[in-house]
Amino acid sequence: MNAILKTAAKTFTPKSSGDLARLGVFVALAGLILFGALRYDNFLSPFNILSFLRYNSMFALIALGMAFVIMTGGIDLSVGAVAAMSSVVAALLSPYHWFAGLSGGLAAGLVVGLINGFIVTKMRIQPFIATLATMLAAYGTGLLLADNQSVSVSYDTGFTIIGQDDFLGFPIPAWIAIVAYIVGWIVLERRALGRHILAIGDGEATASLMGLKVDRTLLAVYAASGFLAGLAGVILASQFGAGQPTEGVGWExxxxxxxxxxxxxxxxxxGSVGATLGGALLLGIVFNILNFENGLGVISLSAYWQSVIRGSFLLVVVILQAGLVKKQDKASGM
Known part of the structure; x- marks a missing residue:
């Protein structure tokens, strides 16, 4: 009996600070859901749940792409701008056919992702600088294509089905996000590419000495991030009925x-694909709760406060993470 208990303890005990953080995000998520359910009458209503999933699917998609980039030790600051630009491209092409709008938005995101990957791998520019430059370029391109205004989509070609309709009683954008995360989990946990991504994050020089194709892997990761941002842009245009060249600020x-x-x-x-989804849902629920509090009249926060809260939340998490890394380094004798 003692042997069984010891084995179970080893199995379910977090092995590192990263495992502890991944467990913590789901505990916090469950706690917030319980808090919302107890405090607000309509928090768990079908309307709120489905609206929440429909809207936050866009953020879940860009978070997935960002997760793989960060696992390599990089960063992609262009995802918000790429989503905005892709929404404009999708809206402009939507009158021709729903597939034209979809493929155009995806292609726009993929192209920027490939450019990011090329700059990082071939020109050896730091990811922060490379993606900052493409972020500015993408915002500018979106504004030029849209003539500095929202671009209405076509309601006659079925393009709005992507963002506004349901399948089996579940929002189509949420289905898209679920499929993307399943694919992401398979890549990270069940494919050699996932191990290569993590190895590059541990050290590019070491990964090269191991014979891994570092540049090809990085190019694929940045391309995937751009593609997913483009997909978020397509959903944005379809869901709100217009390409939004000024959207995406703060999405990164x-x-x-x-x-x-x-x-x-x-x-x-x-890194963890599942915990990334948990993090996206956690942040989404934080803002959902703030909206309910606004409705109760207890507090009054404008939409601009979301950026303040988002930035503050990120700062606190990074500080806590840095502390965990220091403790981990000391424990390992480094």
Whole structure:
């Protein structure tokens, strides 16, 4: 009996600070859901749940792409701008066919992702600088294409089905996010590419000495991040009925916060797809609760406060994460 208990303890005890953080995000998520259910009458209503999932699917998608980038030790600051630009491209092409809008938005995101990967791998520019430059370029391109205004989508070609309709009683954007996360989990946990990504995060030089194709892997990771941001942009245009060239501001912070809240180190080399989804849902529920509090009249926070809260939340998480890394280094004798 004692042997069984010891084995169970080893199995369910977090092995590292990263494992503890990943467990913590789900505990916090459950706690917030319980708090909301007890405090607000309609918090668990089908309307609120489905609206929450429909809207936050966009953030979940960009967080997934960001997670893989951060696992390599990089960063992608362009995801919000790419989503905004892709929403404009999708809206402009939507009158021709729903598939034209979808494929155009995806292609726009993929192109920027490939550019990011090329700059990082071939030109050897730091990811922070490279993606900052493409962020500015993407915002500018979106504004130029849209003539500095929202671009209405076509309601005649079925394009709005992507963002506004349901399948089996569940929002289509949420289905898209679920499929993306399943694929992401398979890549990270069941494919050699996932191990290569983590190895690069531990050290590019070491990964190269091991014979891994570092540049090809990094190019694929940044391309995937751009592609997922483009998909978020398509959903944005379809869901709100217009391409939004000024949207996406602060989305990169939401994505980064979702990743680090899920226990992924900003230094790379570790990460979890499931915990990233948990982090995205956790942040989404925080803002959902704030909206309910606004409705009760207890507090009165404008939409601008979301950026303040998001940035503050990210800062606190990074500080806590840095403390955990220091403790881990001391424990390992480094």
């Amino acid at each position: 912070l939401f994505a980064i916060a979702s990743v680090v809240v899920g226990g992924t180190l900003l230094t790379g080399g570790s």
